[in-house]
Amino acid sequence: MAYSPFFQVLHDERAPVGNLGRGTHYTVVRTVLPVPESREVRTFSDDRRPRLELLTLAVIWDEDHDERIWGVIERLHAAGLLAPVRFIGERKGNVTIICDAATAFGTGGYDLYRDLVEEMVYADDGDEWSLELQLGIGNGSCQIIHASQDRVDAYLRGIEASWTLGPSDWIFRRKTIPDPTDA
Numbered sequence: 001m002a003y004s005p006f007f008q009v010l011h012d013e014r015a016p017v018g019n020l021g022r023g024t025h026y027t028v029v030r031t032v033l034p035v036p037e038s039r040e041v042r043t044f045s046d047d048r049r050p051r052l053e054l055l056t057l058a059v060i061w062d063e064d065h066d067e068r069i070w071g072v073i074e075r076l077h078a079a080g081l082l083a084p085v086r087f088i089g090e091r092k093g094n095v096t097i098i099c100d101a102a103t104a105f106g107t108g109g110y111d112l113y114r115d116l117v118e119e120m121v122y123a124d125d126g127d128e129w130s131l132e133l134q135l136g137i138g139n140g141s142c143q144i145i146h147a148s149q150d151r152v153d154a155y156l157r158g159i160e161a162s163w164t165l166g167p168s169d170w171i172f173r174r175k176t177i178p179d180p181t182d183a
Helices: 069-078 109-121 149-163
Strands: 008-012 025-034 051-061 085-091 094-099 130-135 166-173
Touching: 025 149, 051 149, 069 085, 069 109, 085 149, 109 130
Parallel strands: 051 085, 094 130
Antiparallel strands: 008 025, 025 051, 051 166, 085 094
């Protein structure tokens, strides 16, 4: 099933699996992101070619599989704020986002990133969400799943290990049509 035209579904659990929390299950998706300039290696021949990478992340569901979370995910993507995200989920009106702890948040740092993410989460789309933003698995009391922190951390680490969440090392370079005047 496609949740969004901007994401490829790699794995999709449509109903609870196992006995963790209140109906916990997950979906793994992949999307394309531009490579940030700070990580680009440019040569003269690459100068006109955009560099892209694939980002893999997991959506954590509770028993109601509330697909309204896709509005938040798409807004984050459109605003260029999705790159550090590894997990995102909604539970009882609370959006939880777990970012890569090693991610550099660029100019303005974590505080600016959090402010920008809050704008996307609180955007006026008829839903009232609260936000929990966490850096890495195991760094704080995570509300993404209603279970003990040890069990939540083990579950998330298992997903992360199985799917290698985050940006890929594979970089796509767009092929261009040669300019006949360059001959």
